[in-house]
Amino acid sequence: MTDSLLIRHDDDGVCTLTLNRPNAYNALSLELMQELITALSSIKDDLSIRVVLIQGSGKGFCAGHDLKQMLGEGTEAYYQETFETCSAMMQEIQSLPVPVIAKVHGVATAAGCQLVATCDLAVSSSKSRFATPGVNIGLFCSTPMVAITRSVAPKHAMELLLTGDLINAERAESIGLINWQVDENELDSFANNLACKIASKSRKTLSIGKQAFYQQLNKPISEAYSQCSSIMTENMLIDDAQEGIDAFIAKRPPSWKHQ
Structure with missing residues (x-):
């Protein structure tokens, strides 16, 4: 030590x-x-x-x-x-x-x-x-x-x-x-x-999810859903989400770009 x-x-x-x-x-x-x-x-x-x-x-x-x-x-x-x-x-x-x-x-x-x-x-x-x-x-x-x-x-x-x-x-x-x-x-x-x-997960996805978790935590439920719906839309557009979904459908391991 x-x-x-x-x-x-x-x-x-x-x-x-x-x-x-x-x-x-x-x-x-x-x-x-x-x-x-x-x-x-x-x-x-x-x-x-x-x-x-x-x-x-x-x-x-x-x-x-x-x-x-x-x-x-x-x-x-x-x-x-x-x-x-x-x-x-x-x-x-x-x-x-x-x-x-x-x-x-x-x-x-x-x-x-x-x-x-x-x-x-x-x-x-x-x-x-x-x-x-x-x-x-x-x-x-x-x-x-x-x-x-x-x-x-x-x-x-x-x-x-x-x-x-x-x-x-x-x-x-x-x-x-x-x-x-x-x-x-x-x-x-x-x-x-x-x-x-x-x-082993996508760093970009982890980052989006952690930030969203703490942002929505104390909001009224309607505001939380509205915010998280927007976040999921943005998440769907990142490279790693497209890669992850494609890999899931193709039954292969994903290759993350972490972006």
């Missing part, structure tokens, strides 16, 4: 970003968040990347903000910069034109839980634990709340936010915080197979 705060590895359309602060449970220092933003931004126009996998090094996925660093700085301006940078990072994930998968082992707490909720998909070890424990130390998890309330039902979100209790992977799956929980020794293969499956 290198000394870099963030390790990037690209392989056949899959970009794996590893949070690399194992001695601090990959706590989101300001510098780590800035590196994540830079890495995600560089992927936007990289047509070789069709899916991003975010994971943590060491014993856990991510323990949230680096509270030692924040207390050490101790200024309002620094706190503001930290939370604004975190918010920018989460929005960068959602606006990325390719799907982002959280691969979780160990704990994902506070802003680490927010990161899981922000990713488009999430798979965890059956031994993983999740929490938004800020209320226990007098700091309500308000920014994690933004992502969590958009992933789970309101009462489930309030349960996490008001109690600060750890929940296990089975509970996290049942409330929709994660998609799958698998045996610890199957986590790597499951996440990699999932990433490769998505990476």
